Amino acid sequence: MLKRGATQVLRAAKSRASSSSLSTTVPSRLTAACAAGARWSAGSRRTAASAAALKTHEDAAELLFQALPPILPDDLPIVSADERRVAIGWDTRTWSRFHNIWLRDHCRCPKCFHPVTKQRLVNTFEIPADISPMKVEAKFEGLEVHWPETERHISLYPWNWLQQTSYDPKIAPKTERKEKILWGSQILQSPPTVTYYEVMSDDYGVYKWLSNIDCFGFSFVSDVPVTMEATEKLAQRIGFIRETQYGKFWEFTSDLSKGDTAYTTMALGPHTDNTYFTDPCGLQLFHLLSHDGDGGATLLVDGFYVASILKELDPNAYELLSNIPIPAHAAGEAGALYRPSPPGGYPVLTHDRVSDALAQVRWNNDDRSAMSHLDPYVVEDWYNAIRAWQRLLTSPDSEYWVQLKPGTAVVIDNHRVLHGRSAFDGKRRMCGAYIGVDEYTSRLAVLTEKYRLGRGTKADDGSAPARSVWSPAL
Numbered sequence: 001m002l003k004r005g006a007t008q009v010l011r012a013a014k015s016r017a018s019s020s021s022l023s024t025t026v027p028s029r030l031t032a033a034c035a036a037g038a039r040w041s042a043g044s045r046r047t048a049a050s051a052a053a054l055k056t057h058e059d060a061a062e063l064l065f066q067a068l069p070p071i072l073p074d075d076l077p078i079v080s081a082d083e084r085r086v087a088i089g090w091d092t093r094t095w096s097r098f099h100n101i102w103l104r105d106h107c108r109c110p111k112c113f114h115p116v117t118k119q120r121l122v123n124t125f126e127i128p129a130d131i132s133p134m135k136v137e138a139k140f141e142g143l144e145v146h147w148p149e150t151e152r153h154i155s156l157y158p159w160n161w162l163q164q165t166s167y168d169p170k171i172a173p174k175t176e177r178k179e180k181i182l183w184g185s186q187i188l189q190s191p192p193t194v195t196y197y198e199v200m201s202d203d204y205g206v207y208k209w210l211s212n213i214d215c216f217g218f219s220f221v222s223d224v225p226v227t228m229e230a231t232e233k234l235a236q237r238i239g240f241i242r243e244t245q246y247g248k249f250w251e252f253t254s255d256l257s258k259g260d261t262a263y264t265t266m267a268l269g270p271h272t273d274n275t276y277f278t279d280p281c282g283l284q285l286f287h288l289l290s291h292d293g294d295g296g297a298t299l300l301v302d303g304f305y306v307a308s309i310l311k312e313l314d315p316n317a318y319e320l321l322s323n324i325p326i327p328a329h330a331a332g333e334a335g336a337l338y339r340p341s342p343p344g345g346y347p348v349l350t351h352d353r354v355s356d357a358l359a360q361v362r363w364n365n366d367d368r369s370a371m372s373h374l375d376p377y378v379v380e381d382w383y384n385a386i387r388a389w390q391r392l393l394t395s396p397d398s399e400y401w402v403q404l405k406p407g408t409a410v411v412i413d414n415h416r417v418l419h420g421r422s423a424f425d426g427k428r429r430m431c432g433a434y435i436g437v438d439e440y441t442s443r444l445a446v447l448t449e450k451y452r453l454g455r456g457t458k459a460d461d462g463s464a465p466a467r468s469v470w471s472p473a474l
């Protein structure tokens, strides 16, 4: 029963991700929802689906192990081997097959896999191409394989690891699944927020903060002291600040001190930053320090939400945005000329090549270079596609406008959420920082191990439990 229920939750979340509904998310209590496991009470269909997604996000780690019934001591899987493969019968209908060469290569005994560095030690290229086990045996701990080597070599593969890594057939997602919660303009009712005190006082606060960003693509931090120094320390709670041509921890006003429209009073449409980099920054943090004029509202748009709508309404446009690369440049400073590598650039929508899930949005129409690579037959379709995309990005259903105030910082996932601003007058001081995507995802993964997967078990010295060589991340 438990297994079936969990599968249904996963399906509900999946169908939500591709829902054609144009109604918006109506959250009632989004604050720190991911980490705290809050439930929403508002009653729209979309919200119910999103709550299911939330549950799935919380339970992702357990789901992997529930994909098949647990292994019981007196009901072990049936195992057999031939000259090419080992077969494991999980139940009467579900079998996994692993090639002998694959199993030998994936031995994680201390001779074959360094238990501390988590690096492969076995010489893959010395394994005979036709290797085949002398004996395979089902033990309570896992599959035991005896290899015909001059030195006796026995490998033991835990059952749940074999289920997670099963490729013939695939049984469970290879990596732990994290559900995103897509949102439209109604997020304004209760946007995800943590306090400065929470984030600065212990790592659980950082975990709540990064879980918000992982779920929603952004999170506010309230009660931040209104100084550059405090804001910089806040950014450093996530990881190294990424230095760019704009500096490391930067402050900007409308003085055109850098050759970019960010340094003017002009309105900026929804965009992601660094489309001209090979590796656009993962997160960016903004904190308004002061403003003595009018305007300058901040715009946030969930690019994944808009992409999910475009996919339903205009699949051809979605395909073009997913396939046609866009060259881009940052060229406003005489001393710099940035373009992505390879120079052809990247499409607006990038998908994970394994799961096919949308992974990254890159969009800044202002920084787009000459489209000299377009197939002549696709030019008009491509312009129609970006017009449809821009229309959805700028629809009132998608736009979340917020007037930032000193004391509230916002962190945005620059691979998902687009930002912009309205025009303003007066003097406006904004400070902020970029953080690389790898620093962000590594910090989140470690905190997830500590607070969700580690289940609070700590080593004697109070440090986080040692990472297992069988972690699904390795």
Ligand SMILES: [Zn+2]
Pocket: 107, 108, 109, 110, 111, 112, 113, 153, 154, 155
């Ligand atoms: Zn080994």
